[in-house]
Amino acid sequence: MATMADVARHAGVSVATVSHVLNDTRVVRPATRQAVLVAIEVLGYTPNTLARSLVTARTRSIGLAVSAISNQYFTEILQGVEAGALEHGYSLLIADPHDDPEHERKVVQLLHERRVDGMIVAPSADPGALVAYLTRHDVPTVFLDRLLDTPADSSPRFDQVCAENAEPMTLLMDHLTSLGHRRIGLVTGRRGLSTTAERISGYRIGLASAGLPHDERLVVHGDSESEGAERATAALLALAAPPTALVTANNAMTIGALRALRERGLNVPDDVALCCFDDFAWADLFTPGLTAIAQPGKDIGTQAVRLLLDRLADPDRPARTVRLPCTFVHRESCGCAGRKHHTHAPQSGKGPVS
Numbered sequence: 001m002a003t004m005a006d007v008a009r010h011a012g013v014s015v016a017t018v019s020h021v022l023n024d025t026r027v028v029r030p031a032t033r034q035a036v037l038v039a040i041e042v043l044g045y046t047p048n049t050l051a052r053s054l055v056t057a058r059t060r061s062i063g064l065a066v067s068a069i070s071n072q073y074f075t076e077i078l079q080g081v082e083a084g085a086l087e088h089g090y091s092l093l094i095a096d097p098h099d100d101p102e103h104e105r106k107v108v109q110l111l112h113e114r115r116v117d118g119m120i121v122a123p124s125a126d127p128g129a130l131v132a133y134l135t136r137h138d139v140p141t142v143f144l145d146r147l148l149d150t151p152a153d154s155s156p157r158f159d160q161v162c163a164e165n166a167e168p169m170t171l172l173m174d175h176l177t178s179l180g181h182r183r184i185g186l187v188t189g190r191r192g193l194s195t196t197a198e199r200i201s202g203y204r205i206g207l208a209s210a211g212l213p214h215d216e217r218l219v220v221h222g223d224s225e226s227e228g229a230e231r232a233t234a235a236l237l238a239l240a241a242p243p244t245a246l247v248t249a250n251n252a253m254t255i256g257a258l259r260a261l262r263e264r265g266l267n268v269p270d271d272v273a274l275c276c277f278d279d280f281a282w283a284d285l286f287t288p289g290l291t292a293i294a295q296p297g298k299d300i301g302t303q304a305v306r307l308l309l310d311r312l313a314d315p316d317r318p319a320r321t322v323r324l325p326c327t328f329v330h331r332e333s334c335g336c337a338g339r340k341h342h343t344h345a346p347q348s349g350k351g352p353v354s
Contacts, residue, residue, distance in 0.1 A: 002043035010039035024089065061091045062308065063111030065121045066144075067099040068224075072280045073251060073297050074122070077144065080301020081120060088309060090117070097124060099190070099224075105129040112139055118308045122146055125192025134158075140311045144304045147194040147321065156319040159307040163295040165198035165277075166205065168326040169247070172275045172293060173206020175328075176245045179335055181273060182212060185236040185243035187253050189224040196224075199249045199277060218243055222253040229256030237264055244272060245334075251278035254290065269335035279329050289331030296324045 004022075008015045013032060020026040021036040028036070039045070062085050066074050078094070085092050093111055097104035101124050108119060108130055118140035123130060127148065134141050135157070143160045150156045176184050186203045189196040200219065207214050220236055222229030229248065233256065236243055248254040254276040261272060268274045268288060276283075279294035303322055310317065330336065 002045040006043055007039045007045050010043060011035040059115045059117055060089055061093055061116045063116035063119045064092050064094045065097050065108055067097050067122060071252060073278055073295060076297030077301040080298035081305055084302040084305030099124050101126040101129055105133055109133060112137060118312055120144060120304045120308060125190050140308060142304045142308045144300055156321055159311055159319050161300055161303045161307060161322045163300060163326050164323050165195055166202035168293040169199045169202025169277060170206040171328055172247050173203055175334060176273060176275060177210035181245040183241060183243045184245045184247060185218045186247050187220055187222045187229050187232050187257055188249045191221060222256060224250055226252045226256035229253030230260045233257040233260035246272055246274050248276040251280045268333050273335045274333040284331060288333045291331045291334040292329045294327040294329050299324055
């Protein structure tokens with residue numbers, strides 16, 4: 001079995017240089033780095049990860065705790081995290097917290113006990129126990145998609161990355177009101193999530209900008225799931241004055257809303273216009289195609305890895321919150337025939353926030 005010394009001799013470099021290439025601990029000239037990588041390939045050298053972790057106190061592994069991994073949006077985030085991790089020589093240990101606060105704390109504890117170098121977590125609506133554990137054990141952590149509620153007079157304790165939420169939702173509302181809709185229902189997500197609060201805020205801003213009153217009866221919670229959205233949409237349609245347009249706040253709830261409309265024999269967009277937050281792979285296969293906000297799932301995942309690696313390299317750096325722009329995908333479910341184009345949703349102007 002080839003050793004690091006064998007690789008060094010084959011490449012004509014020192015063992016220390018081979019170590020720097022393997023561990024990314026120092027910048028190595030591209031030609032030298034390539035010679036080391038060629039030697040590794042030719043000799044079939046396999047680094048002893050266990051021995052290396054004993055020396056460096058690092059396992060070069062990342063714990064990822066994300067609920068609803070089967071949801072395409074989170075699958076895209078997972079792909080981004082995996083790509084970012086592999087690019088820097090890290091492996092992933094993955095757990096599904098099932099959006100349950102107690103289970104969330106347990107799976108994060110299990111990942112921590114596996115000696116991961118850091119965590120990437122999409123927190124639940126009640127992350128108190130999770131945050132307490134991570135803080136007590138000083139675990140390098142990045143929160144993604146859902147942000148922690150940070151008091152206005154304090155700085156964030158953890159790095160965070162998510163998509164813009166309020167502004168893209170306002171864009172959907174502006175589009176529907178420009179088409180003449182005055183009663184627009186919102187099927188929103190689980191209470192307590194930052195994504196839910198921000199999308200409701202964007203909905204209300206859209207109403208205000210069109211000079212429309214806010215009717216609490218038109219905002220229903222679908223609990224971020226298809227079944228909950230189906231029940232919530234049915235409640236909207238049962239109103240004495242039902243909405244003429246719907247906005248759904250994630251892709252799973254879009255499916256639930258469509259089921260509720262079908263059960264009542266209503267057609268989109270002839271009877272009810274529909275716009276949704278979250279584009280997904282088959283959204284353009286529906287008839288009509290779904291007008292949607294597309295989130296940058298893969299970019300959120302890769303950005304989370306970058307933030308975590310920056311944290312590992314400099315544990316004392318100030319925490320950062322990064323927001324990424326979304327894209328407006330214009331199809332026909334809003335009532336605009338024959339339209340299909342993509343535009344970036346307007347940003348808040350905040351960009352990355354430190």
